[in-house]
Each structure stands twice: as C-alpha cells, then as structure tokens.
Amino acid sequence: MFVLTVDQQRSTSRGDAVPDLIGHLEPLVRRLPGVRLPLERTVGDEVQMVLTDPRSTLMIVLEILRVGGWWIGLGIGAVNDPLPEHSREASGPAFVRARAAVERAKTKAASVPLAVVGGGGAVERTADVEALLRLLGAIVERRTPHGWEVTDLLRPADVRTDGGGEPPLTQREIARILGISEQAVSQRVRTTLWAEEVAAWPLATRLLQEADTWDQA
Structure with missing residues (x-):
C-alpha cells in the first residue's frame, strides 16, 4: 500500500x-486505478491519500x-483494515512511514522536496525508489510553460489533468494546435526530456511495486 502525506x-x-x-x-485522481482513499x-495545510497501484x-x-x-512524504507498507472513510482516521505502518517521510523531506538538502x-x-x-523519483521530479520541476504546452498534448489520456480523453497527438497535430512549426515542437520535446521521463515510468512503477511486495514478505 502507498500512503502520501503532503x-x-x-x-x-x-x-x-x-x-x-x-x-x-481531482480529474487525474478520478481517472487513475487503485485509489483507496482520495x-x-x-489537518491544517496537510493532505493525504491512500493508493494500491x-x-x-x-x-x-x-x-x-x-x-x-x-x-511530499511517501510511506510504503501495510495499513490497518478495514480502512475508514477518511485517511485521517486510518492507521498502520504505511501511515507512520509517510509521516516520517514528509518530515524528512523538509530537512533534505536536495532540491526536490520528496522522501x-x-x-x-x-x-x-x-532508497532506489526515492532516488529515481527525485530524478524524475527534477525533470518535472524544471520544465517550462512552453515545454508543458507540448508534453501535456503528448501525455496518455489516463494521466491528463485537463479532463480530456483524446489519445496522445502527433507532433504535426501539436504544431497545428499551437501554431508553431514541427521543428519547434521537436525542439521542445527534446528540451523537456519528455522521452527520457516516460521511458523511466515503467522502472519507477516496478520499483514501487517491489518495495511494497518486499515489505509484506
């Protein structure tokens, strides 16, 4: 189980x-599988959610x-069943670890505020999960608004936050929508490291799954 304390x-x-x-x-949470508690x-300015995926x-x-x-604090491990209606009423090792993680995120010298x-x-x-998520986070945090214009149109439909359900567009279609050349689109894609980010998603997913599975062993 995965608990996020933010x-x-x-x-x-x-x-x-x-x-x-x-x-x-909310649009992204609504689309994604495995959300046990949204x-x-x-308390205060803190939010939390629980996921299985x-x-x-x-x-x-x-x-x-x-x-x-x-x-962002990510705790991985077991939670006490049955889960209540609200995460603030829930308990278990993953919740304790998420709390420890968010507190550690506040003290880390690294630029990406994640533990x-x-x-x-x-x-x-x-530790492998944290290192890879922080590397991906560094890519995301440094992406410019012009970069997001392109990558948002390249994102798979299930991870878009605008509620759109269209499949990823081609660079030619993106150029037409944005009123720029295909070469400009290609340059933005390279600058944003979009291909590199997406290529790392399966590895990050596998490491997260393994960390959860090994914790239960």
Missing part, C-alpha cells in the same frame, strides 16, 4: 493552497511536484 510550504505567506491542489488533481485535508502513485507524485510548493520511507526487507529498494 504538506504545504510557506503556508503563512502563500495562504491556504489545499483546495487548489485537490481541485487540480486526496483530502487531514504503483503507477497511479507515481503519476500523483509527479503532478504534485509539477504544481510545486509542497513537501520515501519503507520497511521490512524493502529498505534498500525504498
């Missing part, structure tokens, strides 16, 4: 950003990093 950065100066984050992620406020977990993490302004905590036989695998 805490807002600089809440006193930014104001309450929880409703905006939940609203932004994203909701737990590793790819869905990856997509949510990357989208929160894209939004920016949040510390992952697992347990059991999954400690080494969890």
Whole structure:
C-alpha cells in the first residue's frame, strides 16, 4: 500500500493552497486505478491519500511536484483494515512511514522536496525508489510553460489533468494546435526530456511495486 502525506510550504505567506491542489488533481485522481482513499485535508495545510497501484502513485507524485510548493512524504507498507472513510482516521505502518517521510523531506538538502520511507526487507529498494523519483521530479520541476504546452498534448489520456480523453497527438497535430512549426515542437520535446521521463515510468512503477511486495514478505 502507498500512503502520501503532503504538506504545504510557506503556508503563512502563500495562504491556504489545499483546495487548489485537490481541485487540480481531482480529474487525474478520478481517472487513475487503485485509489483507496482520495486526496483530502487531514489537518491544517496537510493532505493525504491512500493508493494500491504503483503507477497511479507515481503519476500523483509527479503532478504534485509539477504544481510545486509542497513537501511530499511517501510511506510504503501495510495499513490497518478495514480502512475508514477518511485517511485521517486510518492507521498502520504505511501511515507512520509517510509521516516520517514528509518530515524528512523538509530537512533534505536536495532540491526536490520528496522522501520515501519503507520497511521490512524493502529498505534498500525504498532508497532506489526515492532516488529515481527525485530524478524524475527534477525533470518535472524544471520544465517550462512552453515545454508543458507540448508534453501535456503528448501525455496518455489516463494521466491528463485537463479532463480530456483524446489519445496522445502527433507532433504535426501539436504544431497545428499551437501554431508553431514541427521543428519547434521537436525542439521542445527534446528540451523537456519528455522521452527520457516516460521511458523511466515503467522502472519507477516496478520499483514501487517491489518495495511494497518486499515489505509484506
């Protein structure tokens, strides 16, 4: 199981950003499988969700990093059944680890505000997960608005946040939509490292699944 505990950065100066984050992620959460408890406020400016699907977990993490302004803690492991209606009422090792992870994310010197905590036989695998997620996060955080114009149109339909259901478009179609040349689209794709990011999704998904499986062993 995967528990995300996400805490807002600089809440006193930014104001309450929880409703905006939940609203932004809602179309994506609605599309993704394996969401046991949806994203909701737990206390103050903190939100939490519970998932069973590793790819869905990856997509949510990357989208929160894209939004920016949040510390992300990912806890991997068991949760106590039955799950209650709200995550703030739930318990289990994964919740404890998510809390430890978000606190560690606040203190890490690295630029990507993300930490992952697992347990059991999954400690080494969890470190691999964290390293790869932080690398993907660095790509996402550095993508420019012009880069997102293109990559949003290249994204698979199930991980789009705009509610659209169209399949990924060709670069020619994207050029027509954006009113730029195909060469400009190709340049943006290369600059955004989109192909490299997508190529790493299966590895990240597999590592997440293995960390969860090994924790249960």
